Amino acid sequence: MKKLLLLLLTGFVSFSIYSQEYLAEEKSGYREGFIPELKLLDKSLNFVALGDFGRFGQYYQKPVAEQMGKAAMTIESDFTVCVGDNFYPNGVQSTEDHQWISSFENIYTNMSLHNDWYVALGNHDYRGSIQAQLDYTKVSRRWQMPDKYYSKTFDLDNGDKVLMVVMDTNPYIDSYRKPGMMYENIIAQDTLAQTQWLTETLKNADEKVKWKIVVGHHPLYSGGKRKTNPDTIKFAERFAGVFDTYRVDAYICGHEHDLQIIKPKGRYTTQFLSGAASEVRPTGKTEGTLFAESQAGFMTFSITSNKLLVQVVNHEGKILYTTEINKK
Incomplete structure (x- = not known):
């Protein structure tokens, strides 16, 4: 008993x-803490992509961060991609700059976002210490910026691979080569060396690489504020053909504070512009626009051997658009 x-x-x-x-x-x-409307792929590599975000939690940064956490939890995100302009208005000055806390650590707190963050540099980051952002890689468990430009290969479930190449697009922007806050950082960069590295990395990819993704800050195309800006036009002239030649499936970028997906007729590469993680500006269409919205948000990517699924999510957790790239 x-x-x-x-x-x-x-x-x-x-x-x-x-x-x-x-x-x-x-x-x-x-x-x-989930977004049940998000589509899931079986045995996929998953990540979240955001850009133009570091604003002390202001504008839409906090609500976007909250929905990012829910999305990452839902798709079981493996990592996060940042396309630059990580700290407004003038970058960071050191690894102890308070913006690491106020604009990053205390904003993206969901446990599903405590994985690797692969980060690119934006023009506002060039106003501060580039070295500080590189050095924070040794301080933070999740911040990954081993160099100004770098690459990473991921394994898919069936043995195929995904190559992700992170560029530093800033030195290629001619208007930045004028005296100002960015000038000293810009002129110190060797664009010839980076271009050679980029082409060799794409050209000599492992034979098991099924998907190629390039990440950078500046867009090739835009229907937004910089639609006809000479910097945008010249950047496309320099790299759109390179991406097509080496069969880059997706170019993920920001700079424009909106959400756009663009694939001009005759081009191989689809551009995914995700620059609305905080401030939002009006947008519009251009040749090849598949989607454009002036809403705060981010994008999720899910990749299998034969499919790349992209879902655009706003700051309220609403799915704005879904698209796929399929391969045999």
Whole structure:
């Protein structure tokens, strides 16, 4: 009888503890911390992409960060991609700059976002210390910027691979080569060396690489504020053909504070512009526009051997657009 009472008491205590934990999760919103409308692919490589974000939590940064966490939880994100302009208005000055806390660590707090963040440099980052952002790689568990430009290869479930190349697009922008806050950083960069590295990396990719993705800050095309800007036009003239030649499937960028997907007729590469993680500006269409919205948000990417699925999510968790690239 005593043993039976002990078992009943033990079961009641265990159930009570479980109930308290369940209620705590309900109260915290954990069990509501998903976006069930997001499509899921079986055995896929998954990541979230954002840009132009570091604004001390202001504008839409906090609500976007909240939905990013939910999206990353839903798709079981493997990592995060940042396309630059990580800290407004003038970058960071050191690894101890408070903006690491106020614009990054204290904003992206969901546990699903505590994985690797592969980060590119934007023009506002060039106003501060580039070296500080490189050095923070050694400070932070998740911040990954081993160099101003670098590459990373990921394995897919069937043995195929994904090559991701992160560019530093800033030195290629002619208007930045004028005296000003960025000038000293810009003129210190060797564009010939980076271009050679880029082409060799794309050309000599592992034979098992099924997908090639390039990440950079500046867009090839835009229907937004910089649609006819000479910097945009010249950047496309310099790199659109290179990306086509080496069969780059996706170019992920920002700079424009909106959400756009563009694939001009005759081009191989699709551009995914995700620069609306904080401030938002009006946008529009251009040749090859598949999607354009002036809303705060981000994009999710899911990749299998034969499919690349992209979903555009706004700051309220609404799916704005979904598209796929398919391969045999």
